[in-house]
Amino acid sequence: MEYTEHPPPPALRRHVQCLWVLRDDAPGDEVQVIYPDGCCELLAELGVPLRFRGADGEVRSDQPVCFAAQQRGPIRLQAAGAVHCIGVRLRPASSALVAGTRLPGLRDQAPDLYTLDPVFAAAFSAAARNCVGKPSPEPLWGLLQARCAGFAPDLLAERAVAMLDAVDGGLRIAGLARQLGVAPRTLQTRFLAAVGLTPKEYARVRRLQALLRTLDREAAAIVDAAMRHGYSDQAHATHELLDWTGWTPARLARALRGDRGGEEAVRLAAAFVRGSHAGTAAAEGESGQAVAEPHGARR
Template sequence: MEYKTYKPNPQLTKQVKLYWSIEDMEEGFQHERERIFPDGCIELIFNYSDRWRKYDTETEFHIQEPCFIHGQLKTFFELQAMGKIGVFSARMHPAGLQPFIDFDVDTFTGNTLTTAQVWGKDGEALEKRMLACSTNEERVAVLEEFLLGKRKEYKVDNAPVEHCVDAMIKSVGNIAVDELADELKISKRQLERRFTAAVGITPKLFARITRFQNMLQLIENKEFKSFTTIAYEGGFYDQAHFIKDFKDFTGLNPKQYFSENLEMVKHFSFDD
């Protein structure tokens, strides 16, 4: 499977984090389920090959549409490719989608909306153009032309929310909402309302996801030998707090998760 990334146009760097693609055109290959975790970002996904299953329960699934926006995640879900793979996506910054739509982002948190549902006939036209592209360079150009046009239509001042997002990322989720509200000279409730409308989840949940993602990075980089150490260094109250968040976002406790990865499990001790 080939994975590629592309940088956005400088005019879109505040909204678009990056573009990515995965491709595997091998036929007859049985793909395993992939578990997707919350990362605090929203994806604009364009599937130009065979369709995917999204599992609603352990045994029930539905077939995903080819072009859609996936809202913020509060927990994990599972996907399974049904044949050849060809996916292109724009990964938005946490508050990056709002300037391109005329409704609150939390409208579809945990769900998907097709490009047609979000942008009507313009969304249908975008889908046709994206699926007609033959290279990722073409896909980037088509999507950026569309996004730049939509951003002119919907003028939104996201500066306060973007400030909060940046502060939470820099502090790895360890900054109080009250502190941020004081900095911006608005009430905590007002900040929470604006943040949820622009990002799709509450500041508190975004902070939890930021800590969780930082913890995954620490583990992937093999910077710690003990989950207790990771819990404290990652800003969790204690190991129980770390395990709870890990299970909420992955569906597994750390021991279950890393026991499935024999190479990774060698590098860590389990303290429970």
């Protein structure tokens, strides 16, 4: 499995976190898991569409182009053939770039992009295929620059996201609202409309991601890692990780630390936790996530 992230050009950094490419010409049939990260994504399936295993027990194929809205639990995917995906990970406060006012109602869904904006969906599909022909992310960067030119994020939500990111979600929402000079209800309403999660949900996701990075990078005891990231105790961390990932901290730590190329069921999830930035083989990306080792896995 090959996973690579491309940082956006300067003109897109406010709206886009990265463009990523996932390829696997001979995937196994294991169910792969992706953990929530607080970001929405635009996805193009250029290989055989992955099978999505829903919490309702249904198994369905991904759409060739779709909008992955905010998730509040693990996403389970299964390959049905050669995998080739291109994704654009949006900044949290730019989550409504394509979904607009429909964003809050799309939580835990990944609708066909054509149902949101058929003209943009066709252009996105064509640009993704052009990226392969180049090969370069430039066709998608050009399309996104045109789209972002007419889009302005909510400044309040953008500031709130930055403040929560700075402390890995370790702020009480009432205190966050006070620092921003607004009522908690105002913050709640505008944050949900802009990000697709409530401030509390987003804070939980950021704390989850921080704990995952620590479990991946360090040999720290699980209880120590949990306390460092604001969990009251290991039981609290276990409850949250089961909700968001379907795994206990101990099982995640064993899988991440035991083999960096890892257990098949966590290879994809680990790849997205670690990141792998094009052209930076031994550095950390802009988001602060460690770069994956070759074939190490991320989303």
